[in-house]
Amino acid sequence: xxxxxxxxxxxxxxxxxxxxxxxxxxxxxxxxxxxxxxxxxxxxxxxxxxxxxxxxxxxxxxxxxxxxxxxxxxxxxxxxxxxxxxxxxxxxxxxxxxxxxxxxxxxxxxxxxxxxxxxxxxxxxxxxxxxxxxxxxxxxxxxxxxxxxxxxxxxxxxxxxxxxxxxxxxxxxxxxxxxxxxxxxxxxxxxxxxxxxxxxxxxxxxxxxxxxxxxxxxxxxxxxxxxxxxxxxxxxxxxxxxxxxxxxxxxxxxxxxxxxxxxxxxxxxxxxxxxxxxxxxxxxxxxxxxxxxxxxxxxxxxxxxxxxxxxxxxxxxxxxxxxxxxxxxxxxxxxxxxxxxxxxxxxxxxxxxxxxxxxxxxxxxxxxxxxxxxxxxxxxxxxxxxxxxxxxxxxxxxxxxxxxxxxxxxxxxxxxxxxxxxxxxxxxxxxxxxxxxxxxxxxxxxxxxxxxxxxxxxxxxxxxxxxxxxxxxxxxxxxxxxxxxxxxxxxxxxxxxxxxxxxxxxxxxxxxxxxxxxxx
Amino acid sequence: xxxxxxxxxxxxxxxxxxxxxxxxxxxxxxxxxxxxxxxxxxxxxxxxxxxxxxxxxxxxxxxxxxxxxxxxxxxxxxxxxxxxxxxxxxxxxxxxxxxxxxxxxxxxxxxxxxxxxxxxxxxxxxxxxxxxxxxxxxxxxxxxxxxxxxxxxxxxxxxxxxxxxxxxxxxxxxxxxxxxxxxxxxxxxxxxxxxxxxxxxxxxxxxxxxxxxxxxxxxxxxxxxxxxxxxxxxxxxxxxxxxxxxxxxxxxxxxxxxxxxxxxxxxxxxxxxxxxxxxxxxxxxxxxxxxxxxxxxxxxxxxxxxxxxxxxxxxxxxxxxxxxx
Numbered sequence: 001x002x003x004x005x006x007x008x009x010x011x012x013x014x015x016x017x018x019x020x021x022x023x024x025x026x027x028x029x030x031x032x033x034x035x036x037x038x039x040x041x042x043x044x045x046x047x048x049x050x051x052x053x054x055x056x057x058x059x060x061x062x063x064x065x066x067x068x069x070x071x072x073x074x075x076x077x078x079x080x081x082x083x084x085x086x087x088x089x090x091x092x093x094x095x096x097x098x099x100x101x102x103x104x105x106x107x108x109x110x111x112x113x114x115x116x117x118x119x120x121x122x123x124x125x126x127x128x129x130x131x132x133x134x135x136x137x138x139x140x141x142x143x144x145x146x147x148x149x150x151x152x153x154x155x156x157x158x159x160x161x162x163x164x165x166x167x168x169x170x171x172x173x174x175x176x177x178x179x180x181x182x183x184x185x186x187x188x189x190x191x192x193x194x195x196x197x198x199x200x201x202x203x204x205x206x207x208x209x210x211x212x213x214x215x216x217x218x219x220x221x222x223x224x225x226x227x228x229x230x231x232x233x234x235x236x237x238x239x240x241x242x243x244x245x246x247x248x249x250x251x252x253x254x255x256x257x258x259x260x261x262x263x264x265x266x267x268x269x270x271x272x273x274x275x276x277x278x279x280x281x282x283x284x285x286x287x288x289x290x291x292x293x294x295x296x297x298x299x300x301x302x303x304x305x306x307x308x309x310x311x312x313x314x315x316x317x318x319x320x321x322x323x324x325x326x327x328x329x330x331x332x333x334x335x336x337x338x339x340x341x342x343x344x345x346x347x348x349x350x351x352x353x354x355x356x357x358x359x360x361x362x363x364x365x366x367x368x369x370x371x372x373x374x375x376x377x378x379x380x381x382x383x384x385x386x387x388x389x390x391x392x393x394x395x396x397x398x399x400x401x402x403x404x405x406x407x408x409x410x411x412x413x414x415x416x417x418x419x420x421x422x423x424x425x426x427x428x429x430x431x432x433x434x435x436x437x438x439x440x441x442x443x444x445x446x447x448x449x450x451x452x453x454x455x456x457x458x459x460x461x462x463x464x465x466x467x468x469x470x471x472x473x474x475x476x477x478x479x480x481x482x483x484x485x486x487x488x489x490x491x492x493x494x495x496x497x498x499x500x501x502x503x504x505x506x507x508x509x510x511x512x513x514x515x516x517x518x519x520x
Numbered sequence: 521x522x523x524x525x526x527x528x529x530x531x532x533x534x535x536x537x538x539x540x541x542x543x544x545x546x547x548x549x550x551x552x553x554x555x556x557x558x559x560x561x562x563x564x565x566x567x568x569x570x571x572x573x574x575x576x577x578x579x580x581x582x583x584x585x586x587x588x589x590x591x592x593x594x595x596x597x598x599x600x601x602x603x604x605x606x607x608x609x610x611x612x613x614x615x616x617x618x619x620x621x622x623x624x625x626x627x628x629x630x631x632x633x634x635x636x637x638x639x640x641x642x643x644x645x646x647x648x649x650x651x652x653x654x655x656x657x658x659x660x661x662x663x664x665x666x667x668x669x670x671x672x673x674x675x676x677x678x679x680x681x682x683x684x685x686x687x688x689x690x691x692x693x694x695x696x697x698x699x700x701x702x703x704x705x706x707x708x709x710x711x712x713x714x715x716x717x718x719x720x721x722x723x724x725x726x727x728x729x730x731x732x733x734x735x736x737x738x739x740x741x742x743x744x745x746x747x748x749x750x751x752x753x754x755x756x757x758x759x760x761x762x763x764x765x766x767x768x769x770x771x772x773x774x775x776x777x778x779x780x781x782x783x784x785x786x787x788x789x790x791x792x793x794x795x796x797x798x799x800x801x802x803x804x805x806x807x808x809x810x811x812x813x814x815x816x817x818x819x820x821x822x823x824x825x826x827x828x829x830x831x832x833x834x835x836x837x838x839x840x841x842x843x844x845x
Contacts, residue, residue: 026589040837043844107726126710209711210675210843221677225581226833227588383589389575473576 001434005342009362012336015402016369019377020236023229026380031237032230045238048214051128052197055135056189063140064185066287067147068177069280072272076284083148084513085291086141088506091455093462094201095482096498097134100294101125101206103301103491105133110297126208134202139192141291150184151177156268163270172270190250194243194368200465215239219372236373243368248361295502298495306492315481315500322461322478323504325393329400330457334449336401337363337408344413345420360413364406375399375469392470396477399466404456411452412445419444447516454512458505478504540573542776545583545596545768548576556796563792564783570776579714580606580680580763587615587768597771598780600640603680604762605687607637608829616766617774621782626802629820630762637764638781640789641799643733644758644818645684646751647671648719654728660755661692664729665704672709672718673731676836680761681715685731686839687828688759691821697835701842711843734758734816739798741811757821763799 024030035041070079104111105125116123125133158176167175200216207213213221215235222232272280340363347356366374378395382388388395419441427437464479471480478501485494551557551574561572577586580601587599587610602610610616618635626632632639647664649657658664664671674682693700709727712718722730734751741747765784767777783789790801794808800815801808823831 038837038841040841040844107721108724204713209708210840211705213844221675224585225677225683226836227585228833380589383586384591384593387595389595468578 001339001342002346004339005344006340008336008340009343009359012340012366012402012405013362015378015398016365016374018381019369019374020233022377022379022381023233023236023373027229027233029230031234032228033234035231035234041235044213044215044218044235047212048197048216048239049242051131051135051203051212051214052193052199054128055132055139055196056193058132059136059139059143059192060185060189062136063143063147064181065280065283066140066144067151069284070144070148071151072269073277073280073284076281078288082284082288083145084509085288086145087455087509088502089140089291090138090142090145091458091462091505091509092138093464093479093482093498093501093505094134094138095205095462095464095479095494096298096502097137097294098202098205099301099482099491099494099498100298101130101134101137103495104294104297105130110300111293124208126206127212130206130208131199131203131212134206135192135196135199137291137294139195143188143192146184146188147181150181154180154269159269186253187250190246194247197243198239198368198370200371216370216372219370223372223376232373232376236370239370240368244361244365247364247368248357251360252357298498298502301495302492302499306496310493310496315478315497318476318478318481318497319500319504321393321475322501325397325400325477326457326461328397329404329460330453333401333404333456333460334408334412334453337405337412340405341409341413341416345416348417349420349424360409363409366402367406371403371465374402375466379469388470389472392472393475395470396466396475399470400460400463403463403466404460407459408452408456411455412448415445415448450512450516454509458508461505462501541568541570542572542598542773542780543575543596544572544598544600544780545575545577545586545594546600547579547583550574550601550797551576554796556793559792559796560784560789563788564780567783568776568779572780581678584610588613591615592770594768594770596768597773597777598765598767600765600784601763604637604639604760604764604825605680605683605828605832607634607764607825610766611636612829615769617769617771619767619778619781621778621785623785626785627804630802632802634764637766638784639762639764639802640784641793641797641802642760642762643735643799644751644760644816644820645681645688646732646734646736646753646758646816646818647729648722648732648736648749648751649729650725650748651750652748653725657750657752658729659753661688662756664752664754665700668707669728670709670726671704671707671729671731672721672727673711674715674718675711675713676839678713679715681718681731681733682711683832684759684761686835687823688821690831690835691759691823692756698838698842701839702845705843705845708843733761733799734818735798735800735812738809738811738815742795742809751816753816753818757819759822760820762802 070076070082076082102125103109105115105123106112107125109125112123112125123129154176158180162172162176197214198216199214200220203212203214203217204220207217215238219232219235219239222228222235271277344356344359344363347359378399379388382395423440423444427440432440461477462479464477464483467477467480468483471477476484478497482494482497482501485491485497546557549555557574561574564572575596577583580603583599584602584606587594587596590596599610599616616636619638621638623632623634623638626639630639630642647658651657654669658667658669673685676682676686689697689700710718710721712721715732718730719732719736721727729752732751737747737749737751740749765781767774767781771777784793785803787803787806790803791806791808793799794801794806794812800812
């Protein structure tokens with residue numbers, strides 16, 4: 001298992017190395033250092049940082065009160081459904097969200113006149129507005145879930161003690177809430193920052209021009225027309241350095257159990273009453289509406305005529321391809337993630353924190369590596385060697401797998417560490433063999449394993465960046481079809497295809513939730 | 521896991537394509553069902569008793585990039601759909617071979633004399649407007665930029681149309697281009713990635729003018745019977761985009777490829793291209809829908825492919841710095 005782990009780590013690193021090798025080897029030139037003194041470079045760097053910072057900050061800040069409401073008011077209606085919706089938002093294919101936002105707030109969007117009146121007629125979705133809205137929509141619900149889990153891990157005794165000590169609301173907030181949440185908040189901030197810093201599809205679709213360009217989009221532009229590899233490399237190294245450095249830092253200093261499922265049973269907590277409770281209820285309902293609006297816009301953009309006109313048969317093949325590719329990527333991704341965690345768990349057990357953090361970073365590095373460089377680089381590397389027109393779809397699968405591995409690692413890791421902490425000594429003293437050990441481990445991780453599988457499956461189904469490089473007409477996936485429709489402004493068709501994709505995602509999450517509940 | 525991979529591999533192999541006699545690397549919309557590709561294929565296959573196959577990539581720029589990466593390992597015998605601004609890059613990297621076709625039958629205004637590339641259609645970059653909304657259109661580039669009319673155009677880094685405007689501004693304004701870009705950014709609704717995004721936004725009424733071609737109005741007249749869309753004729757002259765085809769250096773069937781290029785400039789192929797790709801034919805004397813004679817006929821200005829190849833990178837840098845400000 002340990003050997004398999006090292007091989008998995010090597011394989012995922014190899015994809016990145018080959019991709020960079022593809023670019024570097026092709027141009028025979030290093031990065032374009034001259035870019036460092038170009039005002040354009042400064043402005044995209046500043047914009048990338050600014051939008052990622054704002055996106056992460058707003059996502060985390062907005063999530064906090066919602067998570068509090070969920071925690072303090074256990075009687076809120078449809079809480080379980082809300083938490084499920086939060087997960088769906090996080091994994092929502094970006095194109096579905098873009099279609100929803102454009103039909104809601106675009107130039108001829110349903111809500112645009114209203115927003116224009118509020119903001120004095122100057123509303124424009126394209127630009128920073130649209131980018132922030134989309135990033136918050138994707139990440140804030142996720143942050144709610146994480147904070148809520150963390151809230152639930154506050155032990156009863158803390159609250160009882162705070163009552164005995166007659167702590168004020170402010171003191172409770174500062175001493176109990178903040179203490180238990182700050183580690184999570186930091187890691188969450190870092191995580192969302194990295195995701196938004198590397199954002200591509202959203203910025204390209206909603207950015208609206210050179211003023212709102214991120215590094216990832218600039219890499220695309222550099223590679224597209226000019227085929228300016230030195231410039232693309234310079235941008236890529238900058239991105240890798242900033243996002244990677246930040247990610248390494250938060251994994252080192254932040255709490256590492258942020259995605260953990262809690263084991264503490266909570267029975268008692270203060271229950272707010274009066275205006276405070278009403279405020280919480282209010283924010284809870286408002287966020288429901290906010291999260292549902294783009295989805296409703298998707299549906300409302302479709303008339304009966306559209307439903308009759310569209311050729312439903314043309315959706316079937318892309319749907320099957322999407323699901324098939326997704327299952328393949330998710331299954332291999334999970335296997336790789338589990339395998340590469342084996343040596344990392346060893347490091348954790350033998351107390352080698354530095355080595356552990358380093359290899360955790362290697363395992364999750366695809367999260368910070370520029371996806372555009374990965375796919376274009378690998379494309380360049382492979383094109384002379386193999387027939388891409390025939391094999392392209394295989395590489396869509398391989399790169400998709402590489403991109404979901406970090407998520408699988410992040411989610412599996414805390415549960416496996418937990419298992420090691422509780423059972424490692426026992427399994428060793430009982431001298432259990434691999435199979436016996438697995439018999440204990442599997443029931444312990446099953447629930448997390450299944451939910452992770454659902455998450456990465458849905459994530460891998462929504463990608464278009466890779467398909468845009470490797471994909472071929474014969475193997476069109478559902479997201480690519482939406483992209484094609486939206487690119488030609490056939491919004492109704494795009495909406496219908498989006499609804500199909502979204503329903504598919506929701507169904508998968510629901511299905512796994514069911515299976516999980518049966519085993520819980 | 522190994523089994524699954526193996527099964528997938530077998531599956532993909534069985535879905536392999538049969539080898540055609542001639543492979544043409546072109547852009548997506550050329551071979552779409554409403555593009556000229558399928559009709560050209562049918563017409564040529566009847567003539568040559570052979571089998572041709574189109575390989576489609578996203579757009580003209582992708583054709584060149586693909587060829588740059590593949591070099592001698594390419595399967596393509598012909599590249600079709602890059603424009604005159606990219607000619608020198610393709611030639612400079614040794615990707616194409618001479619066509620040996622007499623090009624004296626081509627239209628005078630093209631002034632064509634190139635040993636490697638054959639033009640198959642062209643159009644003048646133009647700002648298109650809705651004459652029901654804009655009653656007194658701008659008569660010069662200068663007037664448009666100094667007006668407060670809203671404009672949508674394309675990113676010159678990702679779109680050949682956007683690049684066309686860049687060359688246009690550069691030709692008309694020279695060293696003053698910098699300030700012109702800044703001025704234009706005040707009235708720019710959005711800069712899109714490609715032509716279609718911009719054009720659809722314009723059709724939905726998001727801007728007064730959109731950057732497109734002088735031939736765009738013909739499309740509306742012929743397929744939609746709408747005559748309100750017009751291209752504005754500018755007194756400074758317009759930059760043309762000439763789409764070209766060439767034989768790749770790696771072609772294994774150069775004689776057939778030459779026949780195909782010669783076919784491209786035949787009246788039959790030219791009629792198909794003009795009415796399906798919505799560009800101007802490169803030869804005279806065709807019978808086209810009457811609207812083609814009503815299109816604006818601007819004075820042609822611009823740069824030689826060589827000048828473009830030498831300055832492009834610098835001009836793009838200038839644009840992006842000015843437009844970001």
